[in-house]
Amino acid sequence: MLQVFRNSAKGHVGKIIVGLIVVTFVLFGAESIVSIAGNNSPATVNGEKISEIDFQRSLASQQQALVSQYGAEFAAQLANSSLLRNQVLSELINQTLEQQLTSDLKFQVSDEQVLKTLADVPAFQIDGKFDKGVYESLLASNGYTHASFLAEQKELLALTQMQASVQNSAFNVEKIASRYAKLGAQQREVRYKEFSSVNFLSEAQATEQEILDYYNENQDQFVSPEQIKVSFVSLTQEHLASQVEVTDAQIEQAYNSYVAELESRVSRSISHIMFTEGDDLMAQAQAAIERLNNGEQFADLAAELSDDPGSSDIGGELGELFEGVYADELYNAAISLAAPGDYSAPVATDDGVHIIRLDSLESPTIEPLSELREQLVAQIKIDTAAQELYVVQEELADVAFTSSDIAEVAETFGVDVQTSDWIQRDTTQGIFANDDLKSAAFSDAVVFSDELSDVVRLENNDLVVLQKTDYQEEMLRELEEVSEQIASIVQLEKSRELMQQAIDSAVATATVDDSWQPAVSVTRVDAEALPSEVLVTAFELAKPSEGQPSISASAVQGDTAYVVAVTAVNEIEPSAEQLEASQNLSSQLASIDQLQLMFNLAREQAKIKIR
Template sequence: MLQSMRDNLKGIGAIIVAAFFGFIMVVGGIDFFRGASGGSADAVAEVNGKKITDMDLQRAIQSRQNMIRSQFGDQVPADLISEEKLRAPVLKQLVTSSVMRQAARDSGMVMSSAIVNREITQIPAFQVDGKFNLQRYRDGLRRLGYNTASFPKTMERDLILQQFADSVSDSAFTTRADANQIVALSMEERDFDYAVLPVKGLLGDMKVSDSEIEDYYKSHQAEFKRPEQVAIEYIELKPSLFAANVDVSEADVRAQYEQEAANFQAKPRRHAAHILIENSDAKKIAEVQSKLDAGEDFAKLAKTYSDDLGSSEAGGDLGFTTGDVFPEDFEKALASLKVGQVSAPVKTDAGTHFIKLLGVEGTKVPTYAERKAAISERLRNAQAEQQFVDALSRVADLTYNADTLKGPAEELGVPLETTAPFSRDGGTGIASNSKVIGAAFSPEVMLDGNTSEVLNLGNDDAVVLRVTEHKEAGTYPLEEVRDKIVDRLKRDKASQQLAASAKALGKQLEDGGDFAKLAKAQNLTMETADNTRRGGFGQRGEIITHAFTMKAPGSRGSLVSTFATGDGDQVVLRLRAVRPGNLGQQSSEQRAALLQQLSSASGRAELAAVQSYLSGKADIEMTEKGKQ
């Protein structure tokens, strides 16, 4: 099957497919490899009888929204993260994930619990100061709707699915002919000279009449379309707004510390490393035991012998555990060790372990100086949280039927914020949030003038809003775009005036004139661009793009072209040489890196083909809820 798909996915077409598929993977993240994980009984789809629930879909949509926000920040287009926009593609990915997971299961792939646990402990969201934190882990799972029993199972399924995907994509390769063809195009170089005839110096002399402005406005109405817009005022409630005004006394901090010290119970965090021997290979176990008995370095032995690929390169380092991260027998053996001591062989479902205790933390009562900052922050946050809860319980009543949110904001002790007008595509800041946009454009808020319901934006962030301005969709009035039209018309006139000079200069070049001297005579600067490749920004990007649209000069020596840039400047360009990219001219390191990149792209293309093939064979049924 793979070979037949390889035959149909070679060449530049494969790279284009791979590039697109790679983008989907990047945007999808781990949710691409996530499928039914239990939860709500409402199925949105069934894949070979396996349900994908509405909870699975909501989790995946939220994860995708968070990933997009991390890429775009506050400037994320609201339409890009709306549930309506994401629902269909995310559900499609969940279906594909389910198909792939079933294929992985049918192929007999498994994942050791040691690797699963290690991956969990290395997730940054579950760490504090770079170390695994059990409370952070539990809090994170609770927010995601998981528990400590279900999450490792979901993680295991994802890792197995990733293993299956890697087994497909890692089998791909790129031929030298493919590489040569791609390099010839992507690394093509061109030599050219150019001079820019700017319109700036002429703009002051250009005259534009009122009739010209009106005629341009009437004939370019599409340029001046204005979407329906609203501006809002809003109250945002979050604990951080109240924390800044909370004063925590030294006495309160000291009292809290004394209580902590009196109730302190040592909760040691043990730093573990291991050497894993899968399948309990007796010969290999004996060999490792012999070398440990001889005093050989544990970390070096882990790199050589451990079957845990995830930790072996780190000397077997698994990070910290408070006693419930690793299998029970593993934790018991670890707890019985002294720092620096190595256990006898310990068997778990993953195989046989040699366990080393690297260190222990959390066995002594911390000093007041060590705890002061953390206690102060906790007390401040606790008071701020209470004030937030109080404000949240009052805001709906205070804002109900309010003509303005100024009074409620003062009553709650928070600022009243406003936005500039924005469309249904969203604006900046809070106006990019899909819930805010939806509420602002709802008929009861936008048309009836009501205050919105309290919107839960997540992570203890709530908003209530009113529309302060509503602009119907239409065309910007001439007065608002007049300056823009005048500038455009002046640039067009100046550009047309310069076009004759540009063509005259181009003709002189075609007749063999010296470009540098001719340019200097007209107070222009000739720029030389040798060994230039595709790309670039602004006006230079436009010039490079035009240079690469020209035919190669061949035996004629050079070709001359004149054209206008987007801002009206005229350009005279002389193309002197075109050289296709040559793989052979790259260094051995560059060739190896390029072939690796192309193989990776080909691997992604093959993975896409496998997914398409498996999905075509699968029995996939969308429920009525999934079709919504």
């Protein structure tokens, strides 16, 4: 259980915490799902509705992942496509089916089981210790409350338990494992010959006609892109911050907020002894209090007396205390305990009567104002500057609109005019990697009307206005300018063609001579003995016939390829270690098949409606 949550800290896209817990199955027939029109429930699975909220949240997560992986410009082409929407809906249908299957098989997880694991999640820790503020902040940034996260974790942990149970029930066929072992132990005598296009360059000189033909057929490769040089001014947050004056009152207010934030991050873990069975629960609890007062251990009494099956065998431990998870009476009693080891008087709730013990109490260290003053001043300046930027943005826009020269803007705001090198529409370096700034630079108003651009706010909140200083439109480069480049391209293509002809000839003759590498005896896992392409090809070949090797060409990797010959195949008896490894592999594959088969059956029998 703990490993599931430890692993969950490694995710970085979308639902960071729980993304690695779910095992998603392939949904057969997903390509038949049609696009979604606006509807409160885009699909139902066996009568259970998939909410529009869940769909939109999952869609937004996928869209953000596309932006992170491919950049805003390319991702925009896919973000609202029917393909992505269908994929998101397919995943939600899968998840719903899995949850229904888990419920049907009676797999359940309690709040306490989840709460006990939270302290061990690295993503929720600072310096190796659980931090309530980090926990709540991380949940909020991913669209969760504590209650919704807890509910989802319960579902996912129950799903994980169901999957493990089904996989463990898989039947492993010994003959299959034995076959895997024999294949793994098999040795092959391999020879190969390497071919490189470099060796054919001298025979592949490009003629003038070939250069001309290539130029005419591939002119799009020789177009000089549209480019522009600009002068610009940049109003930075740091520049505004340097002009902010901070008062003592602001510093005091910031320090008080700091103190209040740390005080709210007190972390408590608790245990309990719970009484739910009997005629007089309060009397049972009071008797337990007397035994505690007489020196008996809380954990021993929890194991002996507690009616909570989820915690009695672990000393009554409930883990981290969270408001809203437990009954108010229990929560209030817990937070009233002053020191670890203190325990409460009997507490009655709707679930029974409890004795609560405070196991640990951790409070962040509050630094004195004298230690934080410089840091607080810097933060106040940054925050104030960030707010003022929105006012300054309007002023900058007004000045830029009424100015004919970027120097006027620079003088008004007391900053320097900066100049750029050539900028192209696909520039990825410096501030002009920003798509909005490039769009402004290449706008008709800037390029053709010599106007100052609109104000552009960068990712770091800097404000930029620019003006054209030079411009070159897209144009086809002259043949003389690119002829050497084309000659190299044509020569390389011809050398590759000659290399392929030599490879085809070597395979056709099926003859192994002294120009080939000496024979090497290898197994499938001898990665260092041969080039990887040679090893893969060698074990794809059929067994050689008597006196005649099996020969084939490997896949061409750039300008290098191999012709591979297997001259003999030797069946070796597997070792005990190989047999054990094969049995483990066979069991894993059988487990996966068992789980997939069960899901496929549920999928086939499910009543799914797409709206």
